[in-house]
Amino acid sequence: MNLGYARGNKLNQQFGFLEAYELEEIFSDVDHNYEILQDPESDYQRLLNYTEPGDCLVIAFLEVISRDYQQLLEFLNELEDLELDLVVLTSPELTLNDWREVLSWVNRNDQLLHPRLIKLKLKQEKNQNKETYSIFSRDSEAKKLYRDVMWQLVGKSKLRTIAKQKGVPVETIYRIQQEFKRVKLAVILAVCFFLAIATIKITENFSDNILIQIVVCVVSTLVILYNTLADSEQ
Template sequence: MNLGYARGKRVNQQFDYLEAYEVEEIFSDGTRDYEVFQDPESNYQRLLDYAEPGDCLVITSLEVISRDYQKLLSFLDELDELELDIVVLTSPNLTLMDWREVFFWVSKNDRLLHPRLIKMKLKQEKNQNKQAYSVFSGDSESRYLYREVMWQLIGKQKLRKISEQKGVPIETIYRIQQEFKRLKLALILAMCFILAITTIKISENFSDNLWIQVAVCVITTLAILYNTLADNEQT
């Protein structure tokens, strides 16, 4: 029996692929994060409970499960224990054992590739991630994910935890964090400027001495900047 599973981006498109493959049942966890695979109440877990030895799990791409080689290897081990096979519709037609050999080789030999090729690959991925995960991205889902990461950074969640939840490389999360800090600092400076003008106006009501007005303005501004920078150091 062919059992389809959909999760992540473009779920409706995944449904179309799975229905065209004529799967008997389709399970989906919608747009939930990768941590859904740790949820015993997830539809993915229901699929595993429903499946019988000899059944085949059908997915549109490996990103539905994970982007990490080690996690994909663990996923394949789980299928092997349940005596299930796998079909990835947008990839070559490989058996579960074939996929395991591929990921095992990649995880062991990726560092043995030519250093220049690795550097070019990382640079290319960095540029792709920078274009994909941005407030100006052409993809609405990428913009939504960017905002979600921003809110989690505001909530002071750990970068690695955000990376695991959203399935985004930690380098990208770090870049978004730096953009968030620059935006935060720009807003603070703008507020300091407005507050400085306001403080001078208020000080005029209590003293005509210009130096006193300037001193009050400087002290207030430095206090705000100190608290802001101290908060940034903690995060």
């Protein structure tokens, strides 16, 4: 059984990742403090009480738990004691032992890593990734991949499924999804605009009262918007 957990900052973004993954239930805590994870009243503790050996805890980022490597190692130990697996949606698929090795190494060598250099490198990679996968990309393969992802999003495929099929990071698929939503909303608004004009023209044939024309136009536009947006949320 896959159980999602979100906490702290960027909850909406976390929910976006989690809802695109096949989960039985999502738990969340608003409190940013690490201590909330030990609070018996927290959703995190409810999640742990709800789990059974063999279940999988799914989070969007490792930072959802903590930015402290030692605390993350304690978190991994807790999952191991409960015989739970871990999936971090924005990271490579690793076992608990793999995560422990990575975090232990980073914890030992943290003083050797220059934070600003790491930040600049990540920023460069992010910008490069954004330029690579775009409808305006100069690379024909990247442009084709972008279109394929768009069509799969139209078909309501899961983000992680698309990422695995295309071999690109989940963050990239999520960014394309957000662009797709903006394009879809723009198309909906454009269609509503033209339908509103058409409604006014049709209403003119039945009544010369401008107030009636406006009311009919507004009502029909709202009905169209409601049904379209409600369908897109499903």
